Amino acid sequence: xxxxxxxxxxxxxIMHTYARFPLALERGAGCRVWDTDGRAYLDFVAGIATCSLxxxxxxxxxxxxxxxxxxxxxSNLYYIPEQGALARWLxxxxxxxxxxFCNSGAEANESAIKLARKYAYTTRHISAPEIITAxxxxxxxxxxxxxxxGQPKYHKYFAPLLPGFSYVxxxxxxxxxxxxxPNTAAILLEPLQGEGGVVPGEREYFQAVRRxxxxxxxxxxxxxxxxxxxxxxxxxxxxxxxxxxxxxxxxKALGGGIPIGALCAREKFAVFQPGDHASTFGGNxxxxxxxxxxxxxxxxQNLVANARLRGEQLQVGLTKLxxxxxxxxxxxxxxxxxxxxxxxxxxxxxVVNAALQQxxxxxxxxxxxxxxxxPLIVTSTEIEEALDLLGRxxxxxxxxxLVP
Ligand SMILES: *Cc1c(COP(=O)(O)O)cnc(C)c1O
Numbered sequence: 374x375x376x377x378x379x380x381x382x383x384x385x386x387i388m389h390t391y392a393r394f395p396l397a398l399e400r401g402a403g404c405r406v407w408d409t410d411g412r413a414y415l416d417f418v419a420g421i422a423t424c425s426l427x428x429x430x431x432x433x434x435x436x437x438x439x440x441x442x443x444x445x446x447x448s449n450l451y452y453i454p455e456q457g458a459l460a461r462w463l464x465x466x467x468x469x470x471x472x473x474f475c476n477s478g479a480e481a482n483e484s485a486i487k488l489a490r491k492y493a494y495t496t497r498h499i500s501a502p503e504i505i506t507a508x509x510x511x512x513x514x515x516x517x518x519x520x521x522x523g524q525p526k527y528h529k530y531f532a533p534l535l536p537g538f539s540y541v542x543x544x545x546x547x548x549x550x551x552x553x554x555p556n557t558a559a560i561l562l563e564p565l566q567g568e569g570g571v572v573p574g575e576r577e578y579f580q581a582v583r584r585x586x587x588x589x590x591x592x593x594x595x596x597x598x599x600x601x602x603x604x605x606x607x608x609x610x611x612x613x614x615x616x617x618x619x620x621x622x623x624x625k626a627l628g629g630g631i632p633i634g635a636l637c638a639r640e641k642f643a644v645f646q647p648g649d650h651a652s653t654f655g656g657n658x659x660x661x662x663x664x665x666x667x668x669x670x671x672x673x674q675n676l677v678a679n680a681r682l683r684g685e686q687l688q689v690g691l692t693k694l695x696x697x698x699x700x701x702x703x704x705x706x707x708x709x710x711x712x713x714x715x716x717x718x719x720x721x722x723x724v725v726n727a728a729l730q731q732x733x734x735x736x737x738x739x740x741x742x743x744x745x746x747x748p749l750i751v752t753s754t755e756i757e758e759a760l761d762l763l764g765r766x767x768x769x770x771x772x773x774x775l776v777p
Contacts, residue, residue, distance in 0.1 A: 378397035383397075402428055403427040403428060404417075404755050406428060415762065421625065422600075425667070425749040425750075426629045426667060427750045433630075433663070437631070437663050439662075440455075440663055445658060446657045446659060447658065448653070455658045455662040456658075456661045459661040462665060468609075468618065472635050473488075474634070474635050474655045475633075476655060478512075478596075478599075478623075478625060479514055480515065480655075482513050483517045483518055484622075486518075486535075487517075488636065488642065488645060489594065489620070491645065495644060497558070503538070503539060504539075504557075504558060504560070506522070506539075506541075507563070507569075508524075508543060509569035510561075510569060512596055543566060545578070546582070558591065559620075560592070562579075564611050567738060567744070579611075579615075580616055583617075592619045594619065594620040594622070595620070597609060598625050598634070602627055602671065603626070603671055604709060604749070605708035605710070608677055620636060622636055623635045628660060629663065634655075671749070676750060677749070679751070680749045683710060684710045688712055691712055691760070694763060698768075701716060702716060712744070712745045727766035728743075730766065731766045733763060747759070
């Protein structure tokens with residue numbers, strides 16, 4: 374930034390919750406954003422897998438305007454037509470039968486934890502239900518969601534955490550079996566761990582977990598906050614695994630950039646009754662009207678198929694970069710348009726900064742993985758452009774060759 378944006382005045386009044394990259398963004402169109410100095414960036418972050426339709430999508434903008442002119446907010450004291458229509462869209466396309474709407478991923482997971490506990494109390498008469506989650510998982514920052522998150526660095530300073538959680542290594546069946554107790558109420562997993570380093574789930578593991586849950590009436594909960602809504606080249610990431618969950622949590626891309634979260638449940642587990650759970654903003658006309666428009670655009674423009682095709686192109690290109698820079702890159706992994714460049718060392722922030730210098734926005738996923746999560750509208754030309762810019766960034770980080 375050359376100084377047209379004053380970071381000092383900003384930092385004076387904003388809590389220091391985030392280590393921010395030194396740019397202020399003020400405008401976007403498609404897969405591109407512009408900073409306050411007018412510099413353009415190719416956006417392969419998309420608000421962390423949130424702006425699936427890119428920025429300022431004309432039809433989404435139109436839906437936002439129309440909904441704002443009609444009705445923003447009422448209350449769940451009343452029937453909200455947009456809420457029913459969005460739930461129907463989700464239910465008709467997923468394993469779920471019933472939906473509860475909230476405002477974020479963390480809240481969707483909180484809702485799942487509460488629902489799983491209620492099911493265990495009322496149906497299985499377990500007085501102290503336990504939930505098993507994975508190490509290196511990420512489920513959000515509220516007390517329940519952060520307890521579910523299997524990363525000690527997010528727990529520091531916030532004890533006492535919620536009781537009733539245990540953590541197992543991801544994709545490790547023996548460890549999971551060893552962690553089961555008669556009080557196990559639910560197993561909460563990401564089909565692909567996003568924040569934890571873009572680590573895909575393994576089919577055999579997930580299929581075995583499904584069998585265990587069926588045998589013991591344990592709820593299988595999938596957190597698809599990051600990987601749902603077409604990101605992986607299927608509408609739901611669980612389609613990669615050939616396994617269906619009992620509860621599914623969504624947020625990030627669901628609203629195309631406006632805040633909304635959802636807990637989707639199979640009929641049998643949808644045991645909330647009036648008074649059990651609620652949210653003032655959850656499922657309001659604005660959020661649901663806009664999210665429904667985002668869902669319809671996703672379908673009308675075949676963006677899930679695009680995510681699959683462009684994802685393959687991206688993975689092939691990243692694999693070539695890994696071969697070109699073996700001293701920096703250890704490998705590539707991911708599904709569809711969530712890909713991780715796995716580095717040899719804990720240098721994700723350096724690579725992201727070097728890419729920023731080249732005009733490409735990327736985001737780390739842990740210390741040693743660089744995550745690429747572009748909008749699902751990304752074109753083949755933009756994929757090539759991003760690969761070229763990332764190649765330049767990696768080249769800029771090479772130790773200078775001393776010419777005698
Ligand atoms: C981002 C994320 C969350 C938390 O979502 P918020 O909207 O930030 O609360 C939960 N789970 C996963 C897998 C995520 O990627």
